Amino acid sequence: MITLTRIELFKLFKSGRTYLTFSIAAGLMLVIDLGLYSDGKALFDYLLQAVNDYFYLEGNLVNGYLISYLALNTLWVHLPVLIIIVTAHIFAGEFESGTIRLLLTQTPGRMQCFTAKFLAMLIYILCFMLVVAFAALLPSVWIFGTGDVVVFIDGIQFIQENFFLTRFFQTLLFASLGMMAFSSLTMVFAIWFRNTLTAILISLGILILLTLLQKFVFGMFSSWQPFLFSYHMSNWQLFFVNEIPYDSVGGSVIYLTVMIAICFTIGALKFKQMNITE
DSSP states (O other): HHHHHHHHHHHHHHHHHHHHHHHHHHHHHHHHHHHHHHHHHHHHHHHTTTTGGTTTOOOOOOOHHHHHHHHHHTTTTHHHHHHHHHHHHHHHOOOOOTTHHHHHHHSSSHHHHHHHHHHHHHHHHHHHHHHHHHHHHHHHHHOOOOOOOEEEESSOOEOOOHOOOHHHHHHHHHHHHHHHHHOOOHHHHHHHHOOOOHHEEEHHHHHHHHHHHHHHGGHHHHHHHOOHHHHHHHHGGGGGSSSOOOOHHHHHHHHHHHHHHHHHHHHHHHHHOOOOOO
């Protein structure tokens, strides 16, 4: 299993698309930094104009920690797109290139091959999220410095500078779990339809639809939110509330973990039952 996983990782990190997604993610973070470098103070003053009538705020409010948070919040819909471009190809690429027949006729069993690909997918996601985290954090701190963070969630939240990094990396872990759940769904479509583009388009269609249902809830649709995986993926923002609601966070962790397990089971059964002569 370890040898198979190493082979899958070698194929993954030999591919140019893997490093392209890393580069695009880092480039987007840099663009946000440069944009806020020139207009960030004016934008923040506009957002706080109602608060300034009642509170006196001082210190470096437009700082690297705030920019890191804003970068993640701005790109949260874009990051899954970059991830599934690679993860869909991990499973569907073998079908498109025709090497799946050679792979499945080798000594290792189908379950071992599938598990190795799944582990490679999880490792890629962790690497991608680390790249995103450091690309969001390091340049912004170097340009803007550090300070307390003002977050607009259910009103105004003030995150002290000393606690920000802990919250930030808690967010990273939770977000990685959410990306794994979404990628697992894409994995199922990639195996089912044996085509990278089809898997990507279906996954993005589902993500857009569920996000719209989540944002524009009316009447009876509001009760559906806890059943939408997009709702649980977006709960990373709960780590930037003064008192983190760990019950809600724990519920989302369980939901996303169960979703990964279900997708793994479905994908494994389909992979095991495939007819390689088709």
